[in-house]
Amino acid sequence: METAAPSAVIVAIDGPSGTGKSSTSKAVAAKLGLRYLDTGAQYRAITWWMITNGIDTDDPHAIAVAAGKPVIESGTDPAAPTITVDGLDAAGPIRTQEVTSKVSAVSAVPEVRALITELQRSIAAQAEGGIVVEGRDIGTTVLPDADLKIFLTASPEARAARRNGELKGKEATDLAATQAALIKRDAADSGRKTSPLAKAGDAVEVDTTELTLDQVIECVVTLVEEKRAAAE
Numbered sequence: 001m002e003t004a005a006p007s008a009v010i011v012a013i014d015g016p017s018g019t020g021k022s023s024t025s026k027a028v029a030a031k032l033g034l035r036y037l038d039t040g041a042q043y044r045a046i047t048w049w050m051i052t053n054g055i056d057t058d059d060p061h062a063i064a065v066a067a068g069k070p071v072i073e074s075g076t077d078p079a080a081p082t083i084t085v086d087g088l089d090a091a092g093p094i095r096t097q098e099v100t101s102k103v104s105a106v107s108a109v110p111e112v113r114a115l116i117t118e119l120q121r122s123i124a125a126q127a128e129g130g131i132v133v134e135g136r137d138i139g140t141t142v143l144p145d146a147d148l149k150i151f152l153t154a155s156p157e158a159r160a161a162r163r164n165g166e167l168k169g170k171e172a173t174d175l176a177a178t179q180a181a182l183i184k185r186d187a188a189d190s191g192r193k194t195s196p197l198a199k200a201g202d203a204v205e206v207d208t209t210e211l212t213l214d215q216v217i218e219c220v221v222t223l224v225e226e227k228r229a230a231a232e
């Protein structure tokens with residue numbers, strides 16, 4: 001008897017910065033043969049375009065007017081995710097401190113969110129075998145019918161230490177400054193009017209403070225497999 005291919009599954013992973021969303025989502029998608037979408041990279045890409053095109057990122061009206069101009073494309077292979085803006089590889093430039101410090105203001109503009117949300121939904125709809133989508137408002141707004149919703153958390157201390165581990169040798173490595181910047185960005189992302197960072201009512205919360213990355217990946221893989229088994 002032939003075994004049916006596992007059904008397409010849509011997984012939404014949300015949470016604040018440094019909780020392990022990107023690392024976990026990529027690994028889970030690779031293990032389960034799903035596509036992968038980093039929605040933060042899309043908001044970073046539009047922010048980078050605003051900066052390089054001289055748009056004042058403190059002016060929501062100017063941002064709203066320009067929002068439809070850049071063409072943002074995301075490659076969804078979890079082994080080699082890509083992000084381009086007007087055909088240019090933006091993977092490096094979107095990770096600078098300048099973009100990080102301005103992305104909350106740009107992503108709070110409703111016109112930006114409407115355009116990026118539409119893009120995210122169309123990418124998810126095209127992922128025939130299923131997809132892991134990570135961000136801040138995936139379970140609440142972008143994909144409210146996702147098969148599985150995960151909300152990752154971790155203490156501010158653990159998140160700052162993880163972020164500093166990545167920055168070492170590149171930009172600032174002061175732990176207190178990293179933690180302060182992270183808390184400031186969380187507050188802006190949670191406090192904005194349009195689809196703020198929030199846990200969906202039906203999301204499974206996983207506190208990763210005391211877990212290794214492998215343990216978090218294993219936990220999410222098990223939850224996806226349980227969902228798939230229940231759907232058969």
Ligand SMILES: Nc1ncnc2c1ncn2[C@@H]1O[C@H](COP(=O)(O)OP(=O)(O)O)[C@@H](O)[C@H]1O
Pocket residue numbers: 015016017018019020021022023024162163165166208211212213214216
């Ligand atoms: N459970 C964990 N324990 C230790 N380090 C982790 C854990 N999860 C992620 N990391 C590390 O923390 C950093 C931030 O993780 P990332 O996946 O980028 O978080 P997010 O996407 O939520 O901002 C990465 O360097 C990653 O390897």
Ligand SMILES: Nc1ccn([C@H]2C[C@H](O)[C@@H](COP(=O)(O)OP(=O)(O)O)O2)c(=O)n1
Pocket residue numbers: 016017018022039040041043044103104107108134135136137138185189
């Ligand atoms: N679904 C999303 C994803 C990200 N954002 C915004 C808010 C975040 O501070 C920025 C950057 O997201 P990103 O996931 O790249 O941030 P970190 O990896 O946590 O540093 O984008 C959002 O508003 N909605």
